[in-house]
Amino acid sequence: MSESGTSGSGRGRGPQRAGQGSQRGDQRGGGASRRNAQGRERNRGPQRNYTENAPSQRTRRADPARLVAFEVLRAVASEDAYANLVLPARIRHHGLDKRDAGFATELSYGALRGQGTYDAVLARCVDRPLDRLDPAVLDALRIGAHQLLAMRVPAHAALDQTVGLARAVIGAGPSTLINAVLRKVSAHTLEDWLELLLSNETDATKVASVRYAHPEWIVRAFRQSLVAHGRPVTEIDDLLEADNAAPVVNLVALPGLGSLDEALENGASAGELVEGSALSSGGDLGRLSSVREGTTRVQDVGSQLVARALAAVDLGNENAGTENLGTAAGKGESWLDLCAGPGGKAALLGALAHQRGATLLANEPAPHRAKLVRQALGAVPKDAWQVRTGDGREVGTEQAESFDRVLVDVPCTGLGALRRRPESRWRRTPKDLTDLGPLQRELLKSALDAVKPGGVVAYVTCSPHPAETTAVVSDALRKRDDLELLDAGSALDAVSLTGHLHAGHEMTAQLWPHIHRTDAMFLALIHKKP
Numbered sequence: 239m240s241e242s243g244t245s246g247s248g249r250g251r252g253p254q255r256a257g258q259g260s261q262r263g264d265q266r267g268g269g270a271s272r273r274n275a276q277g278r279e280r281n282r283g284p285q286r287n288y289t290e291n292a293p294s295q296r297t298r299r300a301d302p303a304r305l306v307a308f309e310v311l312r313a314v315a316s317e318d319a320y321a322n323l324v325l326p327a328r329i330r331h332h333g334l335d336k337r338d339a340g341f342a343t344e345l346s347y348g349a350l351r352g353q354g355t356y357d358a359v360l361a362r363c364v365d366r367p368l369d370r371l372d373p374a375v376l377d378a379l380r381i382g383a384h385q386l387l388a389m390r391v392p393a394h395a396a397l398d399q400t401v402g403l404a405r406a407v408i409g410a411g412p413s414t415l416i417n418a419v420l421r422k423v424s425a426h427t428l429e430d431w432l433e434l435l436l437s438n439e440t441d442a443t444k445v446a447s448v449r450y451a452h453p454e455w456i457v458r459a460f461r462q463s464l465v466a467h468g469r470p471v472t473e474i475d476d477l478l479e480a481d482n483a484a485p486v487v488n489l490v491a492l493p494g495l496g497s498l499d500e501a502l503e504n505g506a507s508a509g510e511l512v513e514g515s516a517l518s519s520g521g522d523l524g525r526l527s528s529v530r531e532g533t534t535r536v537q538d539v540g541s542q543l544v545a546r547a548l549a550a551v552d553l554g555n556e557n558a559g560t561e562n563l564g565t566a567a568g569k570g571e572s573w574l575d576l577c578a579g580p581g582g583k584a585a586l587l588g589a590l591a592h593q594r595g596a597t598l599l600a601n602e603p604a605p606h607r608a609k610l611v612r613q614a615l616g617a618v619p620k621d622a623w624q625v626r627t628g629d630g631r632e633v634g635t636e637q638a639e640s641f642d643r644v645l646v647d648v649p650c651t652g653l654g655a656l657r658r659r660p661e662s663r664w665r666r667t668p669k670d671l672t673d674l675g676p677l678q679r680e681l682l683k684s685a686l687d688a689v690k691p692g693g694v695v696a697y698v699t700c701s702p703h704p705a706e707t708t709a710v711v712s713d714a715l716r717k718r719d720d721l722e723l724l725d726a727g728s729a730l731d732a733v734s735l736t737g738h739l740h741a742g743h744e745m746t747a748q749l750w751p752h753i754h755r756t757d758a759m760f761l762a763l764i765h766k767k768p
């Protein structure tokens with residue numbers, strides 16, 4: 239299907255751009271593409287050469303990779319599905335090879351992330367409001383727009399294949415509309431479209447919203463978040479842009495149990511922010527025996543840093559101390575992970591607890607997630623941990639003043655991990671913030687009740703929003719006089735390899751995708767006075 243053109247896809251600001259991949263093309267004929275090892279179609283040229291055929295004479299077959307992307311978008315829109323769960327299942331179902339799987343991933347994630355920008359473009363090319371289009375047609379248009387505006391796909395291939403897909407799965411009538419609309423889309427580059435759409439727009443929030451494909455409320459929320467955590471508001475563009483890049487995959491070797499050697503021998507590179515971490519080279523991690531055994535796990539570096547920071551707090555006990563004190567530090571301590579599912583931080587904490595002769599109770603109310611916690615802890619010797627399936631709000635009264643270290647990683651909006659969940663920015667609403675606030679406060683209260691005098695609670699969210707970070711912590715501190723904040727920025731520095739993350743502000747700490755290349759993880763360390 240692909241015909242040659244010349245290559246070129248400039249880096250620009252806007253929705254996810256396909257990076258510069260290797261130019262080794264796949265030379266299969268028929269419906270197969272000339273995709274490189276990253277699944278990107280090669281030889282995208284600035285010129286727009288269309289086949290002369292009318293839509294009815296063009297391909298009627300759906301290219302399997304595009305079909306997978308279409309099915310992912312449909313499941314997200316009509317079944318409230320999560321793209322990261324649907325995509326692997328659809329890839330398996332259609333038997334895509336590595337290149338086509340890469341292409342389908344980039345196409346589905348990119349079309350979902352960039353939806354706001356593409357809808358603004360499409361609105362200029364369609365003769366009716368977008369919400370009056372058949373939702374399946376709109377998804378096909380979004381897929382076409384992403385190929386035309388942000389991927390290295392030749393325009394004729396993007397058009398032919400998207401129209402072919404529409405003919406095969408939606409019908410002949412809609413494919414004519416899709417053909418006409420995508421031709422209009424292809425008349426300009428993304429930068430030219432943004433210029434056309436935004437040159438007369440004076441509202442900076444609207445500009446950022448369309449340019450970086452984020453809802454306006456999130457643009458405003460991120461500005462507030464930057465300010466709340468002591469960062470210049472001028473970083474907003476970098477922050478929004480970081481959300482549109484495909485996230486790196488980090489690995490953690492469970493301390494005392496796992497090793498990164500195998501991952502490093504297979505192309506991973508050593509992590510620069512925290513010990514025991516590596517940057518995956520991609521591909522199927524299941525080929526690594528250490529990953530299959532569960533002693534090496536996929537985990538964002540931000541999560542690794544906050545878990546290690548909690549474990550490293552010097553509680554002033556004879557036995558407790560920093561990791562450098564070796565296995566005696568923390569001996570005999572009880573640790574609690576109050577909101578543990580699916581168990582990423584619990585696995586790291588469990589391994590650290592085992593190393594030090596401490597024990598971990600991991601709590602999770604959702605039975606299927608509690609099962610995931612057990613699986614995550616599977617590589618850690620069983621005498622070091624237990625899983626409780628129940629409401630974390632009850633632990634504070636049931637097991638008052640029982641734990642030396644408590645992690646309370648509360649359910650949150652996930653605004654700090656938008657790059658991982660391509661659809662979530664369009665699903666979340668400001669109401670989620672207000673709905674989650676009471677639960678976050680009750681869980682923190684339970685954690686503070688459950689910790690022993692002299693112990694420490696780590697309040698963690700994967701969101702930088704002040705409503706679910708600093709406001710929750712200051713409310714808790716206002717209500718009691720037996721609490722004090724420890725310096726979370728210094729605690730993160732102490733467990734980082736660089737020693738200076740510059741994440742701290744007014745005793746709490748905030749990591750950022752555009753600064754630290756981690757999820758936007760928030761940490762407050764609250765010490766209960768002895």
Ligand SMILES: C[S@@+](CC[C@H](N)C(=O)[O-])C[C@H]1O[C@@H](n2cnc3c(N)ncnc32)[C@H](O)[C@@H]1O
Pocket residue numbers: 541576577578579580581582583584601602603604607628629630631647648649650681700
């Ligand atoms: C942000 S996630 C925790 C992530 C986890 N710490 C990890 O690193 O894998 C929040 C968890 O809190 C759980 N949760 C929801 N309501 C809860 C409650 N009332 N008590 C305890 N946990 C709750 C959710 O099911 C979810 O698994």
